[in-house]
Amino acid sequence: MxxxxxxxxxxxxxxxxxxxxxxxxxxxxxxxxxxxxxxxxxxxxxxxxxxxxxxxxxxxxxxxxxxxxxxxxxxxxxxxxxxxxxxxxxxxxxxxxxxxxxxxxxxxxxxxxxxxxxxxxxxxxxxxxxxxxxxxxxxxxxxxxxxxxxxxxxxxxxxxxxxxxxxxxxxxxFRTVDLDQVVDRLRWICGQEGVEADDDALVAIALAGDGSIRDSESTLDQAIASCGAKLDADAVRDLLGAIPSEVSERILRALKEGDAPAMLDVVDRSFREGRHSQQFIGELCRQFRNLMVMKIAGPETKLVAAGSSERGRAEKVLADFSQEDLSRYTQILLDLYRELQHATQARFRMELGLLKLVYAGRLRPLEEVIAELGGSSAPTGGRQRFQGDSGTRPTRSSAAVRPPSATAPKTAPEPVVKQPKKDRPAPSATTTAPVDGSLKARLLEALRDAGEDFAADALDHGAVDESDSGGIVRPSPMDRTTIELCWSSIDAAAKIAGIGPIKLGEDSAERSPAVALPEAGESTAANGLPETESEAAKRALADPDVQAFQERLPGQIREIRNLREYSS
Ligand SMILES: Nc1ncnc2c1ncn2[C@@H]1O[C@H](COP(=O)(O)OP(=O)(O)O)[C@@H](O)[C@H]1O
Ligand SMILES: [Mg+2]
Incomplete structure (x- = not known):
């Protein structure tokens, strides 16, 4: 028997x-x-x-x-x-x-x-x-x-x-058994049973067992029943509903490149293949947690249960992500996992959650922004990360932070918040670059050259107007959030394209004078404020800290209130 x-x-x-x-x-x-x-x-x-x-x-x-x-x-x-x-x-x-x-x-x-x-x-x-x-x-x-x-x-x-x-x-x-030891045991059993199994297949089985030898052995039984005397990794992963390594690689690539469409494709495929969405996200969570721990403790660390192929993959991608990125991704995935517990509309939630991952990679740590606001101006030395830039992505890092030396102006880049117009210094080399083609076309080209297709697509739906100092980006209402998320990439592209400082203006479809914040070049008074604006707003905008804030988080000042009006 x-x-x-x-x-x-x-x-x-x-x-x-x-x-x-x-x-x-x-x-x-x-x-x-x-x-x-x-x-x-x-x-x-x-x-x-x-x-x-x-x-x-x-x-x-x-x-x-x-x-x-x-x-x-x-x-x-x-x-x-x-x-x-x-x-x-x-x-x-x-x-x-x-x-x-x-x-x-x-x-x-x-x-x-x-x-x-x-x-x-x-x-x-x-x-x-x-x-x-x-x-x-x-x-x-x-x-x-x-x-x-x-x-x-x-x-x-x-x-x-x-x-x-x-x-x-x-x-x-009694303790759960280390992955390596479970794999050794499974390999030995396969030897006894005359079953040929590649290491990745055994690792996938042992991972599913979660440190329990009996569970791993039961899964091995199931795998042999399904695959016969030869176990290969993909067939076993498929049987277990685990994420194929090729899909993990696509997700990592989409994150690295900020490629939202590719991420949506991953969701689509997972649904077409009938995967269980929560299980899928749970497994992804495990992989990102492992990446985070490997980033902190080194790829060989014993703190993660991972096979050689997962470790190999990790070694290749670890440099692309910062520790903050990885902990942010893990947190988002954990939240998504919890949401999917009782979720109706699993597909939409998964799409939203995974898009959030893509966008999260474009954010800068708040501490860094605050440190900069508190300090003087641009970050000095060390890691320089801009919104829309992972700081480690080869396609973006140097280009987004500063223009290549060949095209870089000798003068420092002009600050976004200006002197009063009459005192404005002579425009720098950047802002006087010869204009060929519309601003929008040049900006789009620079963005696409920098591999920022996502930002370029969003920009393409809106308008770019010329201003005295540079340009004003007017996004379509639908794309405002995307433009805001990608702002530093767009800003950097504008400098590279020789357009000079740009500002985020009103939506292209609905320009109304009711918007609180002025655009550079539209006004005749200090800080670009229209003459009619209150003195208090002028003073507030002239404050160096507020200027620094506006420069780094463009378009985020929505309203200016004079607190004196509220007191007394
Ligand atoms: N430490 C172990 N070494 C080798 N095999 C084990 C070990 N733990 C469990 N097994 C395998 O799992 C099966 C069930 O183990 P058992 O001792 O009943 O687990 P439990 O801890 O649940 O009592 C065993 O028959 C054996 O095949
Ligand atoms: Mg028992």
Whole structure:
């Protein structure tokens, strides 16, 4: 009869048990020193070897020439224990024998000596299921047990076992098993079964097992049933509903390049392939968390459970993302995962969430902006990141931060907020560059050259008007947010195209004089304010900190209020 892998390969001696060295060592020492306790609690996650170890301990205690810390699995007693057919090792499933009557019965049987072997051993599985009354009934027995009795309580929830029981037992915590060790075990089992499996396939199976050997073995069974004697990574990932590595790579590329359409395509494909959206995002979350940890602790870190292909991929992309980027992505994905829990409209949520990832890569850390506002002007040295620029993206970094030296003006770039018009210094080389083609066409070209197609598409729907100092971008109402998000790329492109400083103006479709903020060049007074604006607004806009704020977050000052009008 076919026996499932998890049962067929249950370890029969300590040395076969994977991991859990602290438990193996302590118990075999205790046996060698003949210091055998009467109560043990084995706790830890499912499928990590608790029942297995309880049976091995039973073998150690009851084997023919024992007690021995290294019993012979071929010993007839051990064979009976392995088969679960010996009368003196009693396995009780506490999930179905949890009531006080069951425990009374157990207490009764404790009083009688073992029928044949040295010890009468009770292995109580799922011990946390026992009711409080039943536990109380067990206390006395555990405190003063007959010399021939050993209790082994196995549980995944040690905190549910009363302290009074804990204090009468020796406790051992089992741990989840490291990915490498699970993979080694799976590889060994495949060898025994004559199954050929590539490493990535085994890693995918072990990842699905989440540190539980039994779960991993069950998945291996399923994979062999589905794929036959040859397991390849993609087929296995497909079977498990895991994200194919090629899709992970596309997502990373879309983030690096700020490619929103590619991201929407990923969502579309995942829906067409019938993937479970929350599971998909959960897996993505895991991958980004791993990237974040690898960014902090290095790609070889033991803090992440990842196979060699995931590590290899990480090594290639880590330089493209900052630590802040990665923690922001992980946070967004966690939020999305939570949202998808009860979500209707999973597709829309996924699209929104993944687009948010793309946009999040274009944001600058707030601390940096504040530091700049508090300090003097442009960031000095170190990492220079602009909105719309990851700071590490090869296509953007240097171009967005400053123009290449060949075309760079010798003078410093002109600040966005100007002197009063009459005092304005002679225009710099940048602003007097010869004009060929419309401003918009030049700006679009510069943006596309810089690989900023997304920003260019948004800009294309609006208008770019000429102003005294440079240009005024008037986005279409639909594209305002995108333009704002991409502002620093557009700003940098304007400098490269020789247009000079640009400002974000009103929407192209609805220019109304009601907008609070003036455009450069439209006014005749200080700071570009129309003469009719209040003195207080003028003063506010002339403040160097406000100017710096406007320069870095263009279009974000929506309203100016004179607080004196509110006091008194
Ligand atoms: N540490 C381990 N080493 C090797 N195999 C293990 C280990 N833990 C679990 N297994 C595999 O999983 C199966 C179930 O393990 P078990 O001991 O019943 O887990 P639990 O911790 O849930 O009691 C075993 O038959 C064995 O195949
Ligand atoms: Mg068990």
């Amino acid at each position: 076919y026996q499932v892998i998890a049962r067929k390969y249950r370890p029969q001696r300590f040395s076969d048990v994977v991991s859990q060295d602290h438990v193996k060592q302590t118990i075999s020492n205790a046996i060698q020193q003949n210091r055998i306790g009467h109560g043990y609690i084995f706790s830890g996650p499912r499928g990590t070897g608790k029942t297995t170890m309880a049976r091995i301990l039973a073998m150690c205690l009851n084997c023919t020439d024992g007690p021995s810390s290294n019993p012979d699995p071929d010993d007839p007693v051990c064979k009976e224990i392995a088969a679960g057919s010996t009368i003196d090792v009693i396995e009780i499933d506490a999930a179905s024998n949890r009531r006080i009557d069951d425990i009374r019965e157990l207490r009764e049987s404790v009083r009688y000596r073992p029928a044949r072997d040295r010890f009468k051993i009770f292995i109580i599985d799922e011990a946390h299921q026992i009711t409080t009354d039943a536990f109380n009934a067990l206390l006395k027995t555990l405190e003063e047990p007959p010399e021939w009795v050993v209790f082994i309580l196995c549980t995944t929830e040690p905190q549910a076992i009363p302290a009074t029981i804990h204090s009468r037992c020796q406790s051992f915590q």
